[in-house]
Amino acid sequence: MALHGRAFVAWRLSGADEVRHTGRRLLLSACVTAPPVAVPLAVAVPSLLDHVAPPATLNVLSLMVLPFTPILIGAQVWVWRTFGPTGSTGAAARIPSFF
Missing domain, CATH: 1.20.5 (Single alpha-helices involved in coiled-coils or other helix-helix interfaces)
Structure with a gap:
């Protein structure tokens, strides 16, 4: 999450010429940081649905x-x-x- 947060701050604080490159870095960091959260959540969904x-x-x-x-x-x-x-x-x- 720190990687994605760093990319987000760099994107928001960058100049107009850096927007394209930092936007791509932001997307890449989101793709890298999402699976460690999404995979355990997907595994836990069946047991979570039993407790709604x-x-x-x-x-x-x-x-x-x-x-x-x-x-x-x-x-x-x-x-x-x-x-x-x-x-x-x-x-x-x-x-x-x-x-």
């Missing part, structure tokens, strides 16, 4: 989450517009935006 909640519980939880989803989306939009690259002022303007 019953469908009735998942239905109740989904009904409880639905009213909060628009609030969370609105909060995310507000944060992005307030602290994003175009709307930032003051101390927040000095923090580099990686997303």
Whole structure:
């Protein structure tokens, strides 16, 4: 994960001439770092599926989450517009935006 994080930071902080090369490095690092996580997860999926909640519980939880989803989306939009690259002022303007 450190390899992928390093490639991501290099991609975000590079100049316009380096974007193509660092983008390829970012893709390569993602392909290298994904299998060590994906393979054990794929092996564990059958045992994980035996321990999921019953469908009735998942239905109740989904009904409880639905009213909060628009609030969370609105909060995310507000944060992005307030602290994003175009709307930032003051101390927040000095923090580099990686997303």
